[in-house]
Amino acid sequence: MTIVRDDEHSDGAPTIEGTGIRVKDVAEAYEHSGYDPDEIVQLYPDLTLGDVHRALAYTGRQNG
Known part of the structure; x- marks a missing residue:
């Protein structure tokens, strides 16, 4: 699946x-909850x- 808004x-x-x-929820589960x-x-x-x-890569692009 893809990332959409x-x-x-x-x-x-x-x-x-x-x-x-x-x-954001996927990224928080990874980054903050471990x-x-x-x-x-x-x-x-x-x-x-x-x-x-894909969600984690998207977040990295947005924050990087």
């Missing part, structure tokens, strides 16, 4: 398409490992 959902925050899961990508998939079963990596 929709002003009608999640206040326009980037989300993973088709899930409603915010990129979960690895496999654990994040367990937290958010609608995501694939590829989705998690």
Whole structure:
């Protein structure tokens, strides 16, 4: 899936398409809670490992 923005959902925050899961939530699980990508998939079963990596890469581009 891809990263999308929709002003009608999640206040326009980037989300993973088709899930409603915010990129920010994935990044916080990784950076602040210390979960690895496999654990994040367990937290958010609608995501694939590829989705998690795309979300983390997106966050890195936005912050970098």
